[in-house]
Amino acid sequence: MRHNKIVVGITGASGAPYALRLMRHLTDAGIEVHVAISALGRRLLFDESDIRRCEPETLVEGDGCSLVTIHNDNDMGATIASGSFLHDGMVIVPCSSNTMASISAGITTSLVHRAAAVSLKEGRRLIIAHRESPLGRIDLMNMDRLAQAGAVIAPLSPGFYMRPESIDDLLDFMAGRLMDLLGVEHDLATRWESSPTR
Template sequence: MKRVVVGITGASGAIYAKRVVELLTEAGVHVHVAASGLGRRLLHDELGMESFDANALSGGRGHLVTLYPSNDMGATIASGSFLHDGMIVVPCSSNTMAAISSGVTSTLVHRVASVTLKERRRLVIAHRETPLSHIDILNMQRLSEAGAVIVPLAPGFYMMPKTISDLVDFMAGRLLDLIGVPHTLNTRWDPQALKDSPEGD
């Protein structure tokens, strides 16, 4: 069974985190979730989650989700000996991105991201804040040089999205692609399909 770590932080975009966890568990992946204090507040403020709940986060597949307190620096996932198939930080705030790029590990999300880099596993940073300061750009550069993949949460429109869910699925699908988890979302660029559709004319 694949194991993927998901870090949730305080940048707006809780809907992305929830959808990623849903899709991972749909694919039979065991998801290990660490959320910062502001990440948990985000889930409440944007999705109405009254508690940090595995079933609510995964669409009812809580048996495939393990949750960790943000201050549990001794958690299993904080060790390099914990084998996993990649980590996605979604949404990733500029503050979290800065901490990871500096090697600062004051929360479990920071710690697991740092360990993921040192163990040369896939780390995907799904950054949402905009505009970017020069400091943000430098932090992105440092993380990219360290092996992370930087993914601004900026959905494309060539699939002719009709709903917010379409936009969310576009990015969620891209994030799953980057850690090698299959999905059936319609997120692939297909010029012929667009040409054949009425909207593509």
């Protein structure tokens, strides 16, 4: 059963434009987007994308903003903190090592952590779009633990086989891959087609 609802967590790792691009494509596809943003996530949205105030209309331009609900990251009583809130999956993009460690340890001190833990316990899709380089051993262990618990680890590492010509192309590539993982149809150019002339 599809609910046409996706939960998006935005945390304090570099790559805020990935989150904005994904939310744009999700709302273009008619998906309701429920967002929780950590304090450092808000800072990164400002530092990297000039977003001073996080409102639906600053996160998604145009009519799509009506599909966006922003939840307070300190509000453990928000709908997305409960397993009774039915959705099609959660993606944390970008996901910091800090947030990944908290979820891996089962510690839920913010709404992003709590919504992620609930997604796992309910057997819903949880996509961790992590960004850090290099990866330390603890990051690798946390990734392994989360993968064993059912999460999908999808590092923010766009491919170049589609011959990107701009940053927009790279953002679209990653948004398309994340939408594939969330089961949302799209027509972004992300699919490799083998060509004998290459």
